[in-house]
Amino acid sequence: DTGVSQDPRHKITKRGQNVTFRCDPISEHNRLYWYRQTLGQGPEFLTYFQNEAQLEKSRLLSDRFSAERPKGSFSTLEIQRTEQGDSAVYVCASRLTGQGIDEQFFGPGTRLTVL
Amino acid sequence: KQEVTQIPAALSVPEGENLVLNCSFTDSAIYNLQWFRQDPGKGLTSLLLIQSSQREQTSGRLNASLDKSSGRSTLYIAASQPGDSATYLCAVLPDGSSNTGKLIFGQGTTLQVKP
Numbered sequence: 099d100t101g102v103s104q105d106p107r108h109k110i111t112k113r114g115q116n117v118t119f120r121c122d123p124i125s126e127h128n129r130l131y132w133y134r135q136t137l138g139q140g141p142e143f144l145t146y147f148q149n150e151a152q153l154e155k156s157r158l159l160s161d162r163f164s165a166e167r168p169k170g171s172f173s174t175l176e177i178q179r180t181e182q183g184d185s186a187v188y189v190c191a192s193r194l195t196g197q198g199i200d201e202q203f204f205g206p207g208t209r210l211t212v213l
Numbered sequence: 214k215q216e217v218t219q220i221p222a223a224l225s226v227p228e229g230e231n232l233v234l235n236c237s238f239t240d241s242a243i244y245n246l247q248w249f250r251q252d253p254g255k256g257l258t259s260l261l262l263i264q265s266s267q268r269e270q271t272s273g274r275l276n277a278s279l280d281k282s283s284g285r286s287t288l289y290i291a292a293s294q295p296g297d298s299a300t301y302l303c304a305v306l307p308d309g310s311s312n313t314g315k316l317i318f319g320q321g322t323t324l325q326v327k328p
Contacts, residue, residue, distance in 0.1 A: 102256065129314060138222070140302050140318025141257075154313060189256070193314055200245055200264075200306065202314060204257035 102205035110211045118176045119208045123192030131191040180212045215240045219319035234288040234322045236303035241281045244311035248288050251300045293326045
């Protein structure tokens with residue numbers, strides 16, 4: 099499968115714990131996006147990377163959230179001191195720029211449940 | 214601030230019906246608009262992408278139209294089938310975000326096609 103993959107697919111944690119999610123984009127895609135989707139809503143933008151550089155962060159991304167893309171390939175999203183309000187599906191997408199293609203390709207998401 | 218709205222939130226139709234899903238956006242300065250399909254537990258699948266200069270796009274039984282001046286898009290599904298049951302999301306890429314790729318999603322319409 100050469101699509102966007104995310105791991106884990108599901109994560110249940112207790113309030114106050116730290117969690118980390120991984121996203122593997124489509125090979126050679128230089129842009130990587132993180133979105134958050136809550137029940138009954140569409141995805142909301144969190145942050146994005148151009149290669150290894152994090153270029154923009156949404157105000158939704160509090161200081162408890164940190165994202166990295168150290169080698170410009172896979173990315174991790176860490177949430178520290180999780181709160182019940184963090185429960186959502188965290189969705190990753192990737193895109194190849196400079197080819198005249200505007201389409202983002204989405205992963206299946208990681209469903210986080212904070213108890 | 215761009216806002217995207219989809220009405221209705223849910224729709225149930227008998228198999229074989231033609232149907233229209235609606236998407237409205239508040240700011241007509243968009244670069245493109247996309248329709249996605251989301252199946253439970255799965256990632257978003259892009260169905261159709263309409264550039265701002267286009268009026269419509271077609272793929273099989275699907276036809277998407279765009280009226281920028283009125284801030285509306287419709288997704289027409291012909292001869293609906295039970296396999297079309299899913300959540301349909303529209304997303305706009307604002308002109309100001311054409312480089313970043315930050316999509317703004319609607320809440321989605323959950324479609325059920327009954328056999």
